[in-house]
Amino acid sequence: xxxxxxxxxxxxxxxxxxxxxxxxxxxxxxxxxxxxxxxxxxxxxxxxxxxxxxxxxxxxxxxxxxxxxxxxxxxxxxxxxxxxxxxxxxxxxxxxxxxxxxxxxxxxxxxxxxxxxxxxxxxxxxxxxxxxxxxxxxxxxxxxxxxxxxxxxxxxxxxxxxxxxxxxxxxxxxxxxxxxxxxxxxxxxxxxxxxxxxxxxxxxxxxxx
Numbered sequence: 001x002x003x004x005x006x007x008x009x010x011x012x013x014x015x016x017x018x019x020x021x022x023x024x025x026x027x028x029x030x031x032x033x034x035x036x037x038x039x040x041x042x043x044x045x046x047x048x049x050x051x052x053x054x055x056x057x058x059x060x061x062x063x064x065x066x067x068x069x070x071x072x073x074x075x076x077x078x079x080x081x082x083x084x085x086x087x088x089x090x091x092x093x094x095x096x097x098x099x100x101x102x103x104x105x106x107x108x109x110x111x112x113x114x115x116x117x118x119x120x121x122x123x124x125x126x127x128x129x130x131x132x133x134x135x136x137x138x139x140x141x142x143x144x145x146x147x148x149x150x151x152x153x154x155x156x157x158x159x160x161x162x163x164x165x166x167x168x169x170x171x172x173x174x175x176x177x178x179x180x181x182x183x184x185x186x187x188x189x190x191x192x193x194x195x196x197x198x199x200x201x202x203x204x205x206x207x208x209x
Contacts, residue, residue, distance in 0.1 A: 020144070027146025034169060035129040038193060039066045043128075045188040047119075052181045054116040063192075064125065071121075082115060090122075119184065120156060120177070127151065127158050128186070130172045145170070155179055166191045 042063035049056045058081065061072040067088025073081045084107060086092040092107040094114055104110040111118035123133055130148050132138040138153035147170055151158045162173035171191050177184040 024142055024144055024146045028142055029146075031146055031170070032131050035131045036134070038129060038169070040064070040194045041129070042192045043188040044190045044192075045186060047187075048185045049117045049119070050183045051117065056115070056117050062128075067125075069121065069125070073115075084111070084121075086121065092121075120154070120179075123154050123156060127153075127156075127175065127177075128172055128188070130160060130163070130170075164188070164191065166193060169193070 042061070044061050045059070047056075047058055047060050057076070059074040059076060059078070061074070063070045067086075069084070069086045071084040071086075073083070075081055080097065083095040084092055085095075086107055090107075091103065091105055092110055094102045094104070094110050096114070102110060102114065107121045108118045126133045132140065132151055132153050136153055138151060140151040141149045143149050147163060148158075148160045150160065157178045159176040159178075160172055160174075161176060163170045164173040165171075171188070171193075173188055175186045175188075177186075
């Protein structure tokens with residue numbers, strides 16, 4: 001009797017395993033489609049950047065509309081330190097209080113030159129939504145709900161350590177990025193999502209851990 005029960009249990013587990021994988025993969029495909037279609041989004045959060053030569057900790061306000069972004073970098077007291085405005089062609093404008101406005105074709109190079117550190121903005125457009133950049137090789141691992149646990153792409157390793165529910169979507173709450181000596185940590189305190197607004201006009205949606 002014991003042997004029969006054990007065989008039935010092993011058989012049930014063997015059937016259930018592949019079904020769970022199929023459900024996970026189906027959830028992942030659905031997530032990717034939903035998040036790729038999320039073109040109007042933004043968040044208020046915090047960032048810390050560390051490498052061999054510099055470090056920074058700040059608040060940031062990120063607004064994205066398709067390939068255009070408006071990122072404000074602020075001190076923890078709310079004073080604006082820099083503003084980055086980029087377009088889909090890769091060009092970027094950097095504004096800092098008391099300094100001339102600068103324009104360049106590479107946000108990463110401009111940030112490194114003027115701020116002493118940088119963020120991989122092209123990748124973050126997708127990684128912040130919890131999906132890989134389309135058209136570039138990537139390796140990843142999913143959790144049982146079809147959400148990214150980690151992603152390796154474009155020379156970066158990205159770890160997704162927490163998610164939050166916003167209007168029925170599981171969005172990234174905490175993310176860590178590693179590239180050589182660079183360590184970046186981002187926390188999204190409040191997400192804003194909409195499909196019919198302009199930059200600066202995104203409505204805020206309270207998030208939940």
